[in-house]
Amino acid sequence: MVMASSISSRMANSQLDRTQRSLNQAIERLSSGLRINSARDDAAGQAIANRFQANLRADAQINRGINEGISLIQTADGSLEYINALLQRSRQLAVQASTGTLADSDRAALQGEFVQLRAEIDRIASDTTVFGKTPLAPPPPQPQPVKRGDTLPASEVLEPQFRPYASGVKSVAYLPAGTQNFRLEMDSLAFDDDIQLFTTDGRHLIGTPISGESPDHVWQYQDIGSESDANRLLMKTSEGFQSGAQYNGSVLADGTGQYNTTRLPVEVAYNGMQIRWSGDGDRQHPETADQPDTGFNDGRVDDRNHLEVLTVDHVTEDLLIFVVGEGRFNAAATWDRMPIEYNPPPPPTGPVSTDTDIVLNADFGSNLQKITITATPSDSTTLGLGETGLDPIEKAREALGDLDQALERVSNYRTHYGALQNRLESAANTVLEKQAITAGAVSRIMDADYAVEASNMSRAQITQQAGTAILAQANQRLDSVMALLRQ
Known part of the structure; x- marks a missing residue:
């Protein structure tokens, strides 16, 4: 007669397997620091945390993009400050050229300085570059x-x-x-x-x-x-x-x-x-x-x-x-x-200004939210000064109206940039706060509780040692029965 096993032995072995799995899970969590190491640990929690982590990565990039947008605004506004100063000087020349006491040669000299000021406005508008963008350059050619x-x-x-x-x-x-x-x-x-x-x-x-x-x-x-x-x-x-x-x-x-x-x-x-x-x-x-x-x-x-x-x-x-x-x-x-x-529009002959979109929100499953930094072309032609002159006196007097409009446009540009910068700075603060909240939520879902897991590991180790001893006793009792039967 052959007896392969006993019920008590099987029960002890089964309990020992469960204890081993608990011990392995505790060791895995303690070594990784995570409560969820695979979907089997918590399928729903893993899905939620995965969405949160996607939002965290997006928010990190959004914060970088917002700061780049702020840098673009600051660069453009700084150049507009120089253009504004050139327009102020040009208007001063126009007032001087409108005076009837000037000789023709004097007015021609004023015209020469005005032409140089206008060329400098064009240079600043074309050369203001940030992140490969030229926010003050002329607008792109349009289909005619x-x-x-x-x-x-x-x-x-x-x-x-x-x-x-x-x-x-x-x-x-x-x-x-x-x-x-x-x-x-x-x-x-x-x-x-x-x-x-x-x-x-x-x-x-x-x-x-x-x-x-x-x-x-x-x-x-x-x-x-x-x-x-x-x-x-x-x-x-x-x-x-x-x-x-x-x-x-x-x-x-x-x-x-x-x-x-x-x-x-x-x-x-x-x-x-x-x-x-x-x-x-x-x-x-x-x-x-x-x-x-x-x-x-x-x-x-x-x-x-x-x-x-x-x-x-x-x-x-x-x-x-x-x-x-x-x-x-x-x-x-x-x-x-x-x-x-x-x-079709002709190809541009130089740098052009285009709108710049800054992403403000890209949460998982939601529509992309963005803000547009509109282009602010500030070359002399766009400002309405392409045909403006200070000589003869009639043109000088007409130039005052053109320069007033140009100054008004530049002021509107700077006001627009100021409002956008304030909004983007507020958005950046919001994104940082949102990142902190989302990171905390991910930590609560994913991170292991070391006290709990250490306790679980100790309990599993003790249970494993006891189970091993009980399994040995169950096997020994089976051996005793077999010895009696052989006598």
């Missing part, structure tokens, strides 16, 4: 809208509020194909200025007649009285017309005898477009054309007929807007849609 000749699209020229413009034989803007519900209002003030609308191949759609029985005053004022004159003085590629365009008045709706800024009685349909116009207030009484001093086509308007309105429902091809006249006018425009094509 596609022109027709020298003519910009209406969205780049006209605004919803009335603005002053100069009239003449020069296109105001062009309407790109795809424009919807365009409306132009024009106030010719005390002089006669008239809206003229053309296709790019020379078709005159809306406006006043160039020739005929009563050619309009505005064309005569500009020495245009025939189609050949129009071809020579008006049909230019620089004004947006196609190469080889010829004047064509076959579809012209001139609206002689019609004028109403509400009903817009002059209407023409062309190439799927419905175009309406108020008419010319200077041509609303053609029956008096052969009578002197009747006001018909005399180039003068008053409060009753100085406005003109043009609308186009949907532009199917590019159209050119002219306001031909003898002075200045105010205009405003609205539209629902105006597609604009842009040319």
Whole structure:
């Protein structure tokens, strides 16, 4: 008969294994200093601590980034202080140059010093560098809208509020194909200025007649009285017309005898477009054309007929807007849609300024929070001093306004930087406090309690020694039984 083991032996051996595991765990925690050495120790605690540790690493980098942002602000503000001093000196020169007692040579000398001051402003703006950034350099080149000749699209020229413009034989803007519900209002003030609308191949759609029985005053004022004159003085590629365009008045709706800024009685349909116009207030009484001093086509308007309105429902091809006249006018425009094509920006010729983002929070599972240090280009062109001069005296007096605006802009820049620096310093303090709190939380979750673990180790060692002795006794009792059975 064979007996492999006894129940008491097995129980003692099992207890000894559990004691050994407890002892190993206590030794591991005491040697590593951590309560959680693997996920089996505390899966939930390990996951929480891992997220906290990710936040701690992020906060360390955030604190560094904030301090770098503060350094960038301080560097930029220091350079702006020098630029401000140069602007102050330039304004002093402008005041001196505005004095009528100066000789031409004296004013020329002041102009020479001003040019040097302006060059120094540009040098400081371009050479102020921190962390590879040039916060005071000129802004990067921007995409430019596609022109027709020298003519910009209406969205780049006209605004919803009335603005002053100069009239003449020069296109105001062009309407790109795809424009919807365009409306132009024009106030010719005390002089006669008239809206003229053309296709790019020379078709005159809306406006006043160039020739005929009563050619309009505005064309005569500009020495245009025939189609050949129009071809020579008006049909230019620089004004947006196609190469080889010829004047064509076959579809012209001139609206002689019609004028109403509400009903817009002059209407023409062309190439799927419905175009309406108020008419010319200077041509609303053609029956008096052969009578002197009747006001018909005399180039003068008053409060009753100085406005003109043009609308186009949907532009199917590019159209050119002219306001031909003898002075200045105010205009405003609205539209629902105006597609604009842009040319890619040219490559920069030197350093440029760009915005700088500073991260303030990147906690695990949350959205990135940041603050933007906006670029503050401070070169002479951006400050509005590119064309400023102190000679002759008229320019010196105009320079005072330019320099005042430049000083105001630099002051606004420095105010902006001061507010940002205060905010970033507060954010840095917050991050440091948050780091301390998070580190404490990680320590409470991860770190071992040495008193507890030492106690656990001592208890496991004592239990292990006792278990070993008990296991030996259990095995000895089994041997005794086997000896009796063999007798």
